[in-house]
Amino acid sequence: MIKIDRNNQTIAIPESVPIIPVRNTVFFPHQFIPLAIGRQKSIKLVEDAIKGDSIIGVVSQKEGSVDDPAPEDLYKIGTIARILKVIDLPDGSKSAFIQGINRFEVKSVIQTDPYIVATNELKDDMQPKDPLKVEAFATNLKNLFQQASELAPEITNEHQAMIGNIQEPGIVADVVIAFSNISVAEKQEVLETFDIEERLNKATYIFNKYLQTLELGKKIQNEVQDEISRSQREMYLRQQLKAIQKELGEYDETSDVGEMKKKLDEADLPEDVQKVAEKELDRLSRMHPASAEYTVSRSYLDWITELPWNKSTEDNLNIEDVQKRLNEDHYGLDKVKKRILEYLAVRKLKNDMRGPILCFVGPPGVGKTSLGRSIADAMGRKFVRISLGGVRDEAEIRGHRRTYIGALPGRIIQGIKRAGSNNPVFMLDEIDKVGADFRGDPSAALLEVLDPEQNNSFSDHYLEVPFDLSKVMFIATANIPDTIIPALKDRMEVIEIPSYVEEEKVGIAKKFLVPKQIKEHGLDSEQIHFTDDALHNIINSYTREAGVRNLERQIATISRGVARDVASGKKDQNTIDKEDIEKFLGPIKFYSDVAERIDEPGIVTGLAWTPMGGDILFIETSKMPGKGNLILTG
Structure with missing residues (x-):
């Protein structure tokens, strides 16, 4: 038991005291504060303490987020306090009025349950060697506190009067720091300083820094106050943030503007585009986020930064490898393959060659679209496809101007971004x-x-800055070239892809269609096999087309029938021959016109053009009685 004198009272301090942790604050000697008690351990501690001598140790937590602190979560230096009064609150918590008595150090923990109890060692103030210097420190600190009272709303007139009446320099440092809105770590640093002169020195430094923050906040407030009207009060905090950024000379990287500035710096934009983007960013920084224009401007900058202005994929210039890949994907089409290989050969010799603009013309189903994807894969390029069928609005190509609600770039720029x-x-x-x-x-x-x-300076209405399309390989597809306007047709290299002859269809079926359908229907090559006669029969008797789409559908129908037999256990192996086709596909749909040819007078054979490779027509004449006159018309 240690006895100390405070305010003409002798207070007995036991060798061990219960420790009550406090968070987000530091309690100093000579303070009187109401302490909110909500933790069950702390409520039990207070109830036990008021039954005894009411002496407790108040120690700050290192981390305020810890709900149930262990001894290692607390600082070693705290304040011995006396509980003066306890009030029970309706929610079950308590409010304890406590008085700070003396600094102490936690020596050893002797109990942790139901609350922490520790032995203590009182820490008295070390008297200064130069009392005059200490008095000057204390007077200066009081003057600083007086200046801060004009800037900090939390410092009241009662606080000023209390500081003015304190005569002991060490207590001046404690109370000034206790009343200041500074961090727990800085307050704890003052609490752990026992030398009065050093404590005043630290307190003066910390409070000076706090005062400078208040003065800077006042300056910022004055700068933005003129810009704020009654209708703009909700912008007050944002204007303050902008003024802070102006003081620092930089954007906040966590804000939209700061994030966008970082994107622009990393985007590697062309010089003219960079100027436009920076001008738009400056405009964005002056807008309120709730305004309609803000979203429009932000979306525009997103498009600018996400387009691949200088990003290219490396071409596969190995001509043999490209040829091999094209042959693996498509049967025949030698003219198209030859043109692609010629382009790669020249590209290998001349690095800055512009991309070709090709137009594949042919009937449906001959593989025009899939050929484009195959070309991209073989060359190691990204593939983008847009369908122009039924497009009637010019803005679909060039985009909409940003003045329209919901404006977007055209399909060309959208495709480039996707790629x-x-x-x-x-x-x-x-x-x-x-x-x-x-x-x-x-x-x-x-x-x-x-x-x-x-196209090296293509201008989209939305972007309003040129984009270089000269490196893009454009491939157009068409069924009939006659409907393409002459000026557009003149800009493209038209490559006709004719319909497939029967032998080519058989080759495509064996190499591509049959293996694909076998795989898609969960079969394998041992469970189903198509003979050449079967494929010829399907082509001649069940399809009449230029391409192979219907042929693939018929093969899929047969595959489904075989899959049903295999799944039901009827057959494990199926060889599809010419005689088996009718069982799966039904009666023959198309008969050969050659069979209709007869050697009789009055019938003549004519020829007709069709996308499927042509056909023959039979023209019949009939003998009728007449007048013997010949009438010519036309």
């Missing part, structure tokens, strides 16, 4: 089916896209 590189294989599917109406003619807009002399 992530500025040299993809870009397929314009069904270019012969583009329409025109009062909204404009998309074919006219495509003139710039598909002109090698102009």
